Amino acid sequence: MASITIRNLDDDLKAQLRVAAASHGRSMEEEARVIIRQALLKTGASGGLGSRIHARFAAIGGADLEVPVRQNKARAASFDE
Numbered sequence: 001m002a003s004i005t006i007r008n009l010d011d012d013l014k015a016q017l018r019v020a021a022a023s024h025g026r027s028m029e030e031e032a033r034v035i036i037r038q039a040l041l042k043t044g045a046s047g048g049l050g051s052r053i054h055a056r057f058a059a060i061g062g063a064d065l066e067v068p069v070r071q072n073k074a075r076a077a078s079f080d081e
Contacts, residue, residue: 014028017032
């Protein structure tokens with residue numbers, strides 16, 4: 001297993017970590033591991049942008065939008081002046 005050292009940790013943040021660890025019956029080190037693991041699992045399992053947008057609005061019933069029919073073919077962008 002790897003280990004890390006966190007320097008310049010704010011005293012108030014360290015105190016909050018100590019209190020959180022005590023309330024969960026864990027050491028500060030284990031509490032930090034749990035917090036890091038939860039933070040990374042949230043970001044890793046969220047999917048792409050479309051999935052995150054869908055998840056955000058699904059809780060309120062979603063939104064049904066009518067997709068307009070394309071009238072013209074898509075064309076390449078022109079960067080001429």
